[in-house]
Amino acid sequence: MKSFLALIMLCCISLLLPAQDFVYPRLPAKAKKLSKFIPTGWHIRDSASGDLNNDGRPDLAFTLEYKEAVLEARPDSIPNFARPRLLVILLKDPKRAQYHLHLQHNTFVLREGEGGMNPDPPTHVRIRNNRLVLEIEFTRSSIYYTFEFRDNDFYLVAASTVNASSDAIESWEYDFLKGRAVREYRLKEQEKGDREEVTVPEPSLKKLRDLSMPYRLEVFPDIYI
Numbered sequence: 001m002k003s004f005l006a007l008i009m010l011c012c013i014s015l016l017l018p019a020q021d022f023v024y025p026r027l028p029a030k031a032k033k034l035s036k037f038i039p040t041g042w043h044i045r046d047s048a049s050g051d052l053n054n055d056g057r058p059d060l061a062f063t064l065e066y067k068e069a070v071l072e073a074r075p076d077s078i079p080n081f082a083r084p085r086l087l088v089i090l091l092k093d094p095k096r097a098q099y100h101l102h103l104q105h106n107t108f109v110l111r112e113g114e115g116g117m118n119p120d121p122p123t124h125v126r127i128r129n130n131r132l133v134l135e136i137e138f139t140r141s142s143i144y145y146t147f148e149f150r151d152n153d154f155y156l157v158a159a160s161t162v163n164a165s166s167d168a169i170e171s172w173e174y175d176f177l178k179g180r181a182v183r184e185y186r187l188k189e190q191e192k193g194d195r196e197e198v199t200v201p202e203p204s205l206k207k208l209r210d211l212s213m214p215y216r217l218e219v220f221p222d223i224y225i
Contacts, residue, residue, distance in 0.1 A: 022070040032098045050127030053149045057092035075212035082111035155205040179203030
């Protein structure tokens with residue numbers, strides 16, 4: 001039913017919009033100035049600076065947003081009409097005064113219209129303790145992803161989620177380096193609820209570049225992050 005409604009929406013929007021084949025920009029492999037990584041028609045939405053690969057140099061991570069809304073076929077198979085957004089990671093060359101493009105991710109950052117009750121959920125970019133943290137806030141929930149640079153790539157090493165209903169709060173803390181997760185559940189009138197620690201069934205680390213968008217990685221049956 002969901003796919004059928006999505007198809008109807010896509011057809012209706014297509015009739016109202018001029019035909020367009022949106023092409024994501026191809027950022028340069030390296031440049032001395034940050035401005036060279038910001039294509040015409042795009043602007044920085046959020047950013048962070050800090051050492052990501054433990055070489056003592058300040059790296060950059062930021063999200064870019066396009067100036068106009070376009071119709072995109074998103075990884076969840078639901079078409080969305082909004083301004084495209086990119087996630088960009090630049091590593092500072094320790095020998096030369098320039099940045100190297102390590103990652104341009106075209107789909108991971110949520111768009112307007114993909115946040116449920118919060119139609120435009122912000123994706124905050126943070127760098128803490130040499131790790132990249134992406135924080136996404138919804139109306140009654142949140143999800144934080146923590147990535148670590150190892151083996152020349154960024155891997156998901158931890159994550160946390162909080163979901164609040166009208167009468168209860170459920171949270172998950174995932175440690176993929178140790179292959180375990182902690183679930184806590186309590187009613188809102190309780191000071192302390194239930195707590196359980198479980199083993200992650202597939203502890204192999206996932207690359208950021210291989211994660212298409214939030215809530216597409218199934219950790220446990222019917223539990224996605």
